[in-house]
Amino acid sequence: MSTAERSAKPAEKRSRYDVESLLAVAVEVFGERGYDGTSMDDLARAAGITKSSFYHHVKGKEELLGRSLDRALGGLFAALETAESDDGPAVKRLEGLLRGSVQVLVREFPHVRLLLRVRGNTETERAALARRREFDHRVTALVAAAEAEGDLRSAADPGLTARLLFGLINSLTEWYRPGGGLGERELADAVVDLALSGLRVRPT
Amino acid sequence: MSTAERSAKPAEKRSRYDVESLLAVAVEVFGERGYDGTSMDDLARAAGITKSSFYHHVKGKEELLGRSLDRALGGLFAALETAESDDGPAVKRLEGLLRGSVQVLVREFPHVRLLLRVRGNTETERAALARRREFDHRVTALVAAAEAEGDLRSAADPGLTARLLFGLINSLTEWYRPGGGLGERELADAVVDLALSGLRVRPT
Numbered sequence: 001m002s003t004a005e006r007s008a009k010p011a012e013k014r015s016r017y018d019v020e021s022l023l024a025v026a027v028e029v030f031g032e033r034g035y036d037g038t039s040m041d042d043l044a045r046a047a048g049i050t051k052s053s054f055y056h057h058v059k060g061k062e063e064l065l066g067r068s069l070d071r072a073l074g075g076l077f078a079a080l081e082t083a084e085s086d087d088g089p090a091v092k093r094l095e096g097l098l099r100g101s102v103q104v105l106v107r108e109f110p111h112v113r114l115l116l117r118v119r120g121n122t123e124t125e126r127a128a129l130a131r132r133r134e135f136d137h138r139v140t141a142l143v144a145a146a147e148a149e150g151d152l153r154s155a156a157d158p159g160l161t162a163r164l165l166f167g168l169i170n171s172l173t174e175w176y177r178p179g180g181g182l183g184e185r186e187l188a189d190a191v192v193d194l195a196l197s198g199l200r201v202r203p204t
Numbered sequence: 205m206s207t208a209e210r211s212a213k214p215a216e217k218r219s220r221y222d223v224e225s226l227l228a229v230a231v232e233v234f235g236e237r238g239y240d241g242t243s244m245d246d247l248a249r250a251a252g253i254t255k256s257s258f259y260h261h262v263k264g265k266e267e268l269l270g271r272s273l274d275r276a277l278g279g280l281f282a283a284l285e286t287a288e289s290d291d292g293p294a295v296k297r298l299e300g301l302l303r304g305s306v307q308v309l310v311r312e313f314p315h316v317r318l319l320l321r322v323r324g325n326t327e328t329e330r331a332a333l334a335r336r337r338e339f340d341h342r343v344t345a346l347v348a349a350a351e352a353e354g355d356l357r358s359a360a361d362p363g364l365t366a367r368l369l370f371g372l373i374n375s376l377t378e379w380y381r382p383g384g385g386l387g388e389r390e391l392a393d394a395v396v397d398l399a400l401s402g403l404r405v406r407p408t
Contacts, residue, residue, distance in 0.1 A: 034238075037241075146403075150405065151405055152403045152405065153397075153401075153403060153404070153405055155393070155394070155397050156393075156394040156397065156398075160386070160394055161403065164372065164394060164395065164398050167371075167372060167375030167376065167378060167379070168368060168372045168375065170378070171368075171375040174320075174371060175371070182364070190359070190360040190364055190365070190368060191368065193360065194360075194398075194399060194402070195402065195403060196402050196403050196404045197404060198398070198399065198400050198401040198403075199356045199365065199399060200295065200356060200357070200400045200401060201354065201356065202406055
């Protein structure tokens with residue numbers, strides 16, 4: 001038996017798995033079938049291991065959901081805190097947050113997509129929704145601060161503006177695919193340019 | 205038996221149903237359970253009629269899906285055609301399309317939300333996805349025309365700009381609820397203002 005044949009043996013394949021790689025498999029399956037529609041059997045089949053091997057690594061599918069949502073929320077809150085700690089004007093903090101959020105979306109793509117589909121059917125999901133609400137409140141506060149400093153027009157309510165901004169960013173999960181030719185920087189530039197400067201040519 | 209009691213009899217309730225009212229029930233159930241997860245039993249139960257009464261009105265759930273997607277796409281294409289027939293500059297046609305699309309989203313809310321969740325598992329869904337692609341191409345052409353006329357900055361590719369614009373509009377289905385205090389006009393103003401003028405104060 002050649003080395004190549006040996007390395008394809010199920011036993012060898014199994015030994016390569018850890019929580020991290022099972023999480024990567026699980027989040028893809030959740031993305032395809034929905035969390036509620038995914039069983040541990042589906043996850044074990046997708047990973048190519050037995051269900052009992054799977055349970056050796058994680059307690060169940062809700063643990064994997066929790067880890068995935070933590071990954072997405074951890075990234076988004078880190079971006080928020082980095083932005084908030086900038087001592088420039090609020091509009092600069094807001095721009096930093098928009099760029100940081102696009103970056104998290106690109107880098108943690110399947111986790112962010114899963115977060116956006118959470119509807120609150122389990123304790124883990126309800127905790128994630130509560131953190132999303134806190135995130136939204138802090139974005140609204142940043143928009144309000146930038147309006148108060150006179151750098152943003154205050155045509156709409158800050159809460160509505162915050163929803164539109166993150167609606168725009170979150171909608172990327174509907175069509176964007178990482179590695180598909182459009183880079184993280186180009187995508188962030190397009191989002192920030194649309195949101196802050198608008199598409200219309202400015203009078204010179 | 206009082207009049208109120210008589211009017212609550214199942215037989216009387218059943219007689220009030222027609223295709224239109226069954227469609228309204230079905231689109232709500234599809235929205236809650238997903239189209240794939242909904243059976244004719246679920247639909248009959250939600251409508252409060254027997255499955256055989258249901259089949260008296262429609263051939264099956266795919267007919268209801270088709271009618272719902274036609275409602276959404278019919279509205280969106282009507283908005284597109286109204287906008288395209290405006291003989292003003294392309295940027296005005298684009299603004300008209302954005303406003304018209306927000307209006308359709310508000311007025312045909314559950315149908316548009318269902319359209320946006322379609323993934324192409326049935327012939328009816330694949331036909332709807334093909335019409336969505338045609339819609340996107342025509343939006344892209346409108347963006348390109350407005351750039352060519354010098355009214356829109358051409359920082360990003362017109363296709364990317366079209367995706368961002370409709371990502372912004374489509375994301376409204378994630379949080380907006382018709383009749384919840386924020387009117388159609390106010391919502392359209394906020395979307396158009398963000399997209400065309402941007403949030404940042406313009407130098408005066």
